[in-house]
Amino acid sequence: MDALPGLNYFNIADKISESPQMQMADAETLARFFAQAWLNPCKRASCFSLSARKSQPTLRTDLETNLDKLTTARYRSVLTHGDFSEFNILVHEESGAINGIVDWPDACVLSFGFALHTLEYVLGGMYLKGWSYNQNASEVREHFWTIFEEIAQPTNDEMEMMKLARMTGILFRYGSRVGIRYALVCVGSEARIMPPSLSLKHTLETRSLRAAVF
DSSP states (O other): OOOOOSEEHHHHHHHHHTOHHHHHHHHHHHHHHHHHHHHSOBOOOOHHHHHHHHHOTTOOHHHHHHHHHHTSTTSOEEEEOTTOSGGGEEEOTTTOOEEEEOOOTTOEEEETTGGGGGHHHHHEEEETTEEEEOTTHHHHHHHHHHHHHHHHOOOHHHHHHHHHHHHHHHHHHHOOSSSOOOEEEEETTEEEEEOHHHHHHHHHHHSOOEEEEO
């Protein structure tokens, strides 16, 4: 069988971070991928919420409540990649568009949105000084959601649930059992990944944030 075309996202991430056009193409194809998942739901599964509560000792009470909401029969479950990282995404070398997603052995049926943490790779990256968002991250994020909504046609309530799932997925993805690595700083329905020092500074300056430190 022929191999999927494209370069590993990790190997081309710096080039994409310097090109707004490539970021937009990346975000658009990622949005189309998630939209197709939303339009093809699976039977309900709750294995993620059960295992997560056992394995994440720093999970906050409000996020446990979120898990209860996300595993109701009223919200869709979809086939979800078990390790949706930059190492498993193939992109076009020139356009930045996603050509394929590989390494599916750990895929599972989960509530839609837990894998939306992958959008963060398009918006920024991890550097020696910590996580950093690209200058045009807001525009790329908006483009992602515009394309997704055009295809998936979710209701307002479903959109709120998706954002809730995304925030929860970020916590599971970047949480640590051995001390504080990052903080999930929440502003309304949005979330940002920050080192603890920056998240504390940001919280003190705005006085309007909820920060789940882990």
